[in-house]
Amino acid sequence: MKDIQNILGLSPISTAKIGEVVAINTLPWHRKEIVDLAPNECGVACGVGNVLTVKEFKLAEKPQVSIREVGKGAFILENDQLRVKIDGGLITSLYDRKAEREVITKGGKANQLVIFDDKPLYWQAWDVEVYHLDSRQELPPSSQTKIIENSQHRVSVMTETKISAESWVKTTISLSAAFEGHQSYVEMAAEVEWRETMKFLKVEFPVDIRNTEASYETQFGIVRRPTHYNTRYVRPFRFIHDDTNRL
Numbered sequence: 001m002k003d004i005q006n007i008l009g010l011s012p013i014s015t016a017k018i019g020e021v022v023a024i025n026t027l028p029w030h031r032k033e034i035v036d037l038a039p040n041e042c043g044v045a046c047g048v049g050n051v052l053t054v055k056e057f058k059l060a061e062k063p064q065v066s067i068r069e070v071g072k073g074a075f076i077l078e079n080d081q082l083r084v085k086i087d088g089g090l091i092t093s094l095y096d097r098k099a100e101r102e103v104i105t106k107g108g109k110a111n112q113l114v115i116f117d118d119k120p121l122y123w124q125a126w127d128v129e130v131y132h133l134d135s136r137q138e139l140p141p142s143s144q145t146k147i148i149e150n151s152q153h154r155v156s157v158m159t160e161t162k163i164s165a166e167s168w169v170k171t172t173i174s175l176s177a178a179f180e181g182h183q184s185y186v187e188m189a190a191e192v193e194w195r196e197t198m199k200f201l202k203v204e205f206p207v208d209i210r211n212t213e214a215s216y217e218t219q220f221g222i223v224r225r226p227t228h229y230n231t232r233y234v235r236p237f238r239f240i241h242d243d244t245n246r247l
Helices: 002-008 130-135
Strands: 022-024 031-038 041-047 051-056 065-071 074-079 082-087 090-096 112-117 145-150 154-162 168-176 186-193 199-204 213-218 221-226
Touching: 031 051, 065 145, 065 154, 065 168, 074 154, 074 168, 082 168, 112 130, 186 199
Parallel strands: none
Antiparallel strands: 022 051, 031 041, 041 051, 065 074, 074 082, 082 090, 112 199, 145 154, 154 168, 168 186, 213 221
């Protein structure tokens, strides 16, 4: 970070003020997002290109994002575009207020942590055989969910889920203020203490959206993968050359 600041001629974030800070944009499209400047200060990065100007986040008379507790371990996070229901650390509803539709599948629970056996035919932590799906085990909802942020620009809840006596996951679910013309989204962050063997952890987000493929951003670029199982077995062609030139 210090090297980047020196190259760009920027002041350290801890001492810089609005107008003296820029945001590094690693994506090739226009963005408008809230960025943290200090524990109690934020700004809005807006524009297109690699370096975005950070402007002041203007406070409104009415909070632009809100959170309320509706039961033990149950919360509703809401902004102008989304309404998120969380119960025991699981997202039981994600309602798109603009499209007027529910995004989570009926009876589904997003941010569901599941454990699978890691016992492949050859290499652990590398090969994943299809029979691992038979070992699926859901981690139960946690009662240890609490509000950790409730500000004008963002609200957050944190849930601690036990995996075993030695392993645990702390998941933070956040919703920021929405901007007109920009799609709002739910942000997830997880801290994992992992002391398991021959197991692996997944998190599921069952959504009521139909598409043949999904795009995933990785360190190697954006990868597209199918969102369905192909149950047909297609035997590959093998060309055998003989005197009769048959296939």
